[in-house]
Amino acid sequence: MKIAIIDYKAGNIKSVEAALQRLGCDTTLTKDIEIIKSADKVIFPGVGHASATLSALKAANLDKLIPELTQPVLGICLGMQMMCKYSEEGNTQGLGIFDVNVVKFQAVNNEKIPHMGWNQISSLKTPLFNDIPEKSYMYFVHSYMVPVFKDTAAECGYCQQFSASIARNNFYGCQFHPEKSGKFGLKILENFIKL
Amino acid sequence: MLAKRIIACLDVKDGQTVKGVSFENLRYAGDPVELGKIYSEQGIDELVYLDITATNEGRKQIYSLVESVAKNLSIPFTIGGGISSVEDAENLLIHGADKVSVNSAAVKNPQLVSDLAEKFGKQFVVVAIDAKTINNEWIVHTHGGKRPTDKELYSWAKEMENRGAGEILFTSMDHDGHQTGFANESLAKLSDMLSIPIIASGGAGTMEHFRDAFLIGKADAALAASVFHFGQISVPELKNYLANQNIQIRK
Numbered sequence: 001m002k003i004a005i006i007d008y009k010a011g012n013i014k015s016v017e018a019a020l021q022r023l024g025c026d027t028t029l030t031k032d033i034e035i036i037k038s039a040d041k042v043i044f045p046g047v048g049h050a051s052a053t054l055s056a057l058k059a060a061n062l063d064k065l066i067p068e069l070t071q072p073v074l075g076i077c078l079g080m081q082m083m084c085k086y087s088e089e090g091n092t093q094g095l096g097i098f099d100v101n102v103v104k105f106q107a108v109n110n111e112k113i114p115h116m117g118w119n120q121i122s123s124l125k126t127p128l129f130n131d132i133p134e135k136s137y138m139y140f141v142h143s144y145m146v147p148v149f150k151d152t153a154a155e156c157g158y159c160q161q162f163s164a165s166i167a168r169n170n171f172y173g174c175q176f177h178p179e180k181s182g183k184f185g186l187k188i189l190e191n192f193i194k195l
Numbered sequence: 196m197l198a199k200r201i202i203a204c205l206d207v208k209d210g211q212t213v214k215g216v217s218f219e220n221l222r223y224a225g226d227p228v229e230l231g232k233i234y235s236e237q238g239i240d241e242l243v244y245l246d247i248t249a250t251n252e253g254r255k256q257i258y259s260l261v262e263s264v265a266k267n268l269s270i271p272f273t274i275g276g277g278i279s280s281v282e283d284a285e286n287l288l289i290h291g292a293d294k295v296s297v298n299s300a301a302v303k304n305p306q307l308v309s310d311l312a313e314k315f316g317k318q319f320v321v322v323a324i325d326a327k328t329i330n331n332e333w334i335v336h337t338h339g340g341k342r343p344t345d346k347e348l349y350s351w352a353k354e355m356e357n358r359g360a361g362e363i364l365f366t367s368m369d370h371d372g373h374q375t376g377f378a379n380e381s382l383a384k385l386s387d388m389l390s391i392p393i394i395a396s397g398g399a400g401t402m403e404h405f406r407d408a409f410l411i412g413k414a415d416a417a418l419a420a421s422v423f424h425f426g427q428i429s430v431p432e433l434k435n436y437l438a439n440q441n442i443q444i445r446k
Contacts, residue, residue, distance in 0.1 A: 014291030018266035048316060111197075112390050112415070114318060114361070118198040118240055118445040137198060137445040139271060141318045158197060180271050180293065182235070 001025045001193055004039035006066075006079075008056040013045050016076065016179040019189050031060040041071055041193060046078025050102070050144070051090030053082055067097050072170050072195040080166060080173025081144060089144050097171050100149045105159045113159075114143040121154045121164040121176070128165065128172055128191050129154060136184045138164065138176035145175065198445040199409050199437070200240040200416035201430060202394065203423045205230060207276075208248050210256030228263045234423070235270050237430040240445060242268070243296065243364075243418060246276035247339075258290045265291025273321055279303075281310050288315060296321040296364060299337035302344050302351075305358060312359025321394075322360040324352060327368035333381060340368050348381065349388060356389050363389065364418065366396040374400025374422070382412030394418050402428060402436045409442050 003020050005013055007029045020027050020043070028035055036042055044066065046053060057063045066073065066083070075083045084094045087102035094102070105113045118137040140156070146163040148155055154165035156175070166173040172192065178185035205227055206213040212227045231242050244264070246257045254277055264272055274287050275296030284295045301308050301322055311320045325340045326333045326348040333348035352363050365385060367378035377395045386393045392415035395408040399419035408417045422428045437444045 012265070012288060012291060012293060014262065014265035015269065019269060047318075107390075110390075112392055115197065116318060116361070116392055117200055117415070119196065177271075179269060182269055186269055 001041065002039045003027045003041045003043060003193070004036045005029045005043045005045060006036065006062060007031045008053065008060065008062065012047060016043060016045060016189070019179045019186055020193070023186075023190055023193055025193060031062060033061065033065055036062075036065060037069070039071065041195070042066075042069055042073045044073060044075040044079035044083070046076060046080070046082060048078060049090060050078065050081065050087040050092040050094075053078060054092050054094075057082070057095075063095060067095050070170060072172065072192065074192050075171070075173040076179075077142060077175060077177060080175055081146065083166075083171060083173055084146060087144060098146075098149075098151055098166055098168060098173070100146055100151070100163075100166075102144050102146055104144050108159050111159050114141055115145070115158045116141045118181075119156050119158060119176075121156050123152070123155045124165075125153045126165070126167045126172070127195060128167065128174075128188055130191050131187060132184055132191075138174075138178070138181040138185060140164075140176045142175060146173075196443045198240070198443045199414070200394075201238075201405070201433060201444075202241045202243055202416055202418040203234050203239050203430070204243040204245055204396075204418050204420040205424075206245050206247050206420070207257070207260065208246075209253040210260050213247065227260060228267050231264055231268050231272070234430065235268050238434055238446065239270065239423075239430050241270060241416070242272040244272060244274050245296075246274065248277065258286060261287055261290040261292050275321070275323060280307070281314060284311055284315065284319070288319065294319050294321050294361070296323045298323040298325065301355065302335065302337050302346060305354065308355055308358040308360055312361070317359050317361035317391075320360055321362045321364050322352075322355040323364040323366065324348060324355070325366045325368055336368060340371075349384065352385055352389060356391050360391060362392045362394060362415075364394040364396055367398060370398030371396070373398060374404075376400065376404040377408040377412055377414070377417065379407055379412035382408060382414050386413035386415070392416060399428075402433050405433060406437060406440050406442065409437070410440075
């Protein structure tokens with residue numbers, strides 16, 4: 001199984017790369033359009049700032065390519081947020097795969113922002129969550145979030161209910177880091193490569 | 196709900212764990228990656244590797260350790276010790292560190308914290324503060340607690356938050372090593388003052404101490420070393436206990 005991990009200097013990708021390799025995948029960290037197109041699966045990682053990420057994607061023409069991909073694509077954290085229509089972070093246009101805006105958390109009860117640490121996911125939909133128990137804990141680090149909308153595939157509660165995961169056609173997103181979420185996180189990555 | 200985190204800290208020198216660690220009569224010395232794996236399987240939420248290597252030559256071994264931890268563990272981990280520049284931090288990031296912790300270097304050059312937050316994001320930057328009370332005032336110390344500074348804990352913590360610290364790891368030198376509980380009053384004050392997570396460190400001796408750090412100290416996470424390493428408290432037992440005290444814990 002060939003997995004392309006989109007390379008736009010998105011911070012820490014060692015763990016996701018290693019987890020996929022342990023699952024027997026052949027991973028390539030790349031921004032080469034042909035390699036990404038021909039991969040069986042694509043991982044769109046993300047740590048950093050939305051507007052800087054959009055510039056990096058545009059510079060490599062990946063902003064056009066990603067929405068046209070037909071194989072399963074998994075956006076992680078900022079990668080998921082970039083697949084949405086728009087982000088309040090730096091007033092940034094997203095790739096528009098999901099018809100929803102990314103908004104900043106608003107504390108309602110003095111919650112600390114960023115939302116950092118282990119939190120529970122629920123209302124699990126899609127095969128990504130096969131064999132994942134409701135209320136499993138996943139590791140989150142983020143200040144912006146996708147509200148619950150029609151393509152929400154898992155929910156989490158912090159300040160309000162928000163999308164822990166989204167899915168539409170061949171596009172999947174996880175707000176949490178499956179590669180940092182222990183055995184259930186690894187199971188989600190395994191489910192993704194089985195799609 | 197967001198869970199309170201339990202963090203184990205491992206001291207590393209020249210790429211090896213310094214103190215021996217016992218788990219129910221099994222004694223593991225040396226390999227920090229194997230130890231990390233054991234803690235991870237036991238349910239620890241995060242790990243901190245503190246590099247206490249004194250030589251520059253030895254320091255380089257931290258990179259292969261970081262890479263190996265990133266490849267073998269699927270929980271977040273922080274690297275601390277000897278990080279004094281953006282380049283040091285970037286090298287750790289490239290090798291797979293989730294966060295870096297800065298202490299003495301932040302006191303020497305507070306701008307470093309701003310630079311790290313701007314370049315890598317706040318989530319990458321933990322500021323560790325060692326402090327002890329002198330004449331009823333919490334005085335920040337550097338160099339492993341050896342050198343007093345002219346900084347006072349609360350104003351220093353606030354400055355670090357303003358500069359972009361993502362978390363504060365507060366070690367009370369008054370409590371560290373005594374196993375009589377964390378500095379709960381000061382922790383609560385920090386937690387109320389700041390809007391970033393506070394990690395309690397120094398003083399863990401019993402499971403009740405962890406409960407108090409969360410309920411009285413309002414800490415977001417609690418860190419310990421020897422009580423875990425020498426098997427005084429097992430991570431699964433601690434998590435069961437805390438869950439029974441109605442504290443939100445990942446199990």
